Amino acid sequence: MVEAIQEQAAKYIHTSFNVVTYEPYIQLCEELTEIVPHGDNTKVMLVSTGAEAVENAIKIARQATKRQGILCFTGAFHGRTMMSMSLTSKVDYKIGCGPFAPEVYRLPFPNYYRYGGDNTLDQFVDLELKRLREAFKNMIAPSNLAAIIIELVQGEGGFTVTPQKYVEGLRSICDEYDIILIFDEIQSGFSRTGQWASWQNYNVTPDISTYAKSLGSGMPIAAIVGKADIMDAAAPGTIGGTYIGNPVSCAAALATIQLIKDQNLNERGTYIGKVTRNRFDCIQKKCPQIGDVRGLGAMMAIEFVKNNDPRQPDAELCTSIIKACYNRGLILLSAGTYKNVIRILSPLVISDELLEKGLTILEEEIIKACNN
Numbered sequence: 205m206v207e208a209i210q211e212q213a214a215k216y217i218h219t220s221f222n223v224v225t226y227e228p229y230i231q232l233c234e235e236l237t238e239i240v241p242h243g244d245n246t247k248v249m250l251v252s253t254g255a256e257a258v259e260n261a262i263k264i265a266r267q268a269t270k271r272q273g274i275l276c277f278t279g280a281f282h283g284r285t286m287m288s289m290s291l292t293s294k295v296d297y298k299i300g301c302g303p304f305a306p307e308v309y310r311l312p313f314p315n316y317y318r319y320g321g322d323n324t325l326d327q328f329v330d331l332e333l334k335r336l337r338e339a340f341k342n343m344i345a346p347s348n349l350a351a352i353i354i355e356l357v358q359g360e361g362g363f364t365v366t367p368q369k370y371v372e373g374l375r376s377i378c379d380e381y382d383i384i385l386i387f388d389e390i391q392s393g394f395s396r397t398g399q400w401a402s403w404q405n406y407n408v409t410p411d412i413s414t415y416a417k418s419l420g421s422g423m424p425i426a427a428i429v430g431k432a433d434i435m436d437a438a439a440p441g442t443i444g445g446t447y448i449g450n451p452v453s454c455a456a457a458l459a460t461i462q463l464i465k466d467q468n469l470n471e472r473g474t475y476i477g478k479v480t481r482n483r484f485d486c487i488q489k490k491c492p493q494i495g496d497v498r499g500l501g502a503m504m505a506i507e508f509v510k511n512n513d514p515r516q517p518d519a520e521l522c523t524s525i526i527k528a529c530y531n532r533g534l535i536l537l538s539a540g541t542y543k544n545v546i547r548i549l550s551p552l553v554i555s556d557e558l559l560e561k562g563l564t565i566l567e568e569e570i571i572k573a574c575n576n
């Protein structure tokens with residue numbers, strides 16, 4: 205990684221792709237069309253941050269459909285620029301920043317653990333898809349809806365995983381009404397779920413998808429990937445920017461993709477997820493305060509609730525565990541609307557020993573806190 209960055213920095217750091225094209229940008233786009241193809245013809249645009257990728261995905265969807273409405277979900281996090289913040293759900297992230305972008309509509313995320321009640325998963329998904337169709341009567345006409353944007357595994361939302369049947373339902377509804385389906389893969393992309401993109405676990409292809417974070421191993425780079433005819437709808441001048449797809453960041457992303465291939469990190473993500481899930485399942489048996497163990501691949505999480513009730517989040521317990529782990533050198537991030545979820549975002553190059561050490565600290569502190 206460092207070598208790739210140094211080598212590119214020694215050649216040239218900046219030309220602005222709008223002015224002079226350069227090889228690392230083209231190479232990275234070609235690579236992305238191969239690893240996350242959107243049908244037969246895929247095109248890619250590179251930018252610098254996740255929020256910027258979301259902004260551009262929305263602009264492209266609007267231009268392609270000539271419609272304005274965007275449908276998003278509760279629990280969603282799409283960034284902190286004005287449109288992406290408007291799409292973000294959690295109020296704490298938005299305090300004092302409005303007014304927000306218009307033509308944003310929101311439905312409850314199909315969170316089976318929290319809202320499933322006595323329904324089977326199938327029944328729950330049917331009801332949620334019915335709710336979506338009803339929204340076309342009482343919220344926004346499908347003929348005004350440019351796109352539906354969703355994280356298949358919500359990141360900040362607490363690693364809630366979209367049910368398979370719901371994703372299939374979204375795809376067929378979008379096909380029926382010519383609505384663009386956008387998957388935000390900024391947190392879930394690049395091996396975190398055992399695939400290049402989490403949607404590859406579902407066998408459902410989006411029209412547009414967005415990537416950042418792991419794509420550049422920490423360097424500022426993000427991508428909008430889409431079906432070519434949709435991407436081509438963007439009029440000249442409406443997308444772009446001084447720093448889009450910076451050459452040094454492109455080199456970092458190319459090196460990252462090579463490293464993921466060489467070290468088989470997609471498989472590694474699946475393995476880390478299995479080890480973590482097994483451990484969490486064991487801890488859950490000892491701690492009734494753990495209401496849910498969930499995730500996809502290495503994106504694993506545990507949710508703390510009171511009285512075994514999915515609707516009584518226990519943020520206090522969650523925070524005390526995070527603090528206790530921090531005091532022992534284990535840095536954890538909370539997640540979820542109520543901050544009652546611990547999510548695991550370990551590096552995928554973590555050694556077995558270090559993973560074991562981290563999980564052991566976490567297990568000991570959870571058990572201590574739950575028995576307090």
Ligand SMILES: Cc1ncc(COP(=O)(O)O)c(C=O)c1O
Nearest residue numbers: 253254255281282283359390391
């Ligand atoms: C799913 C998702 N979308 C968008 C973003 C925004 O990315 P960035 O912080 O690079 O703007 C994030 C960041 O956490 C994210 O998790």
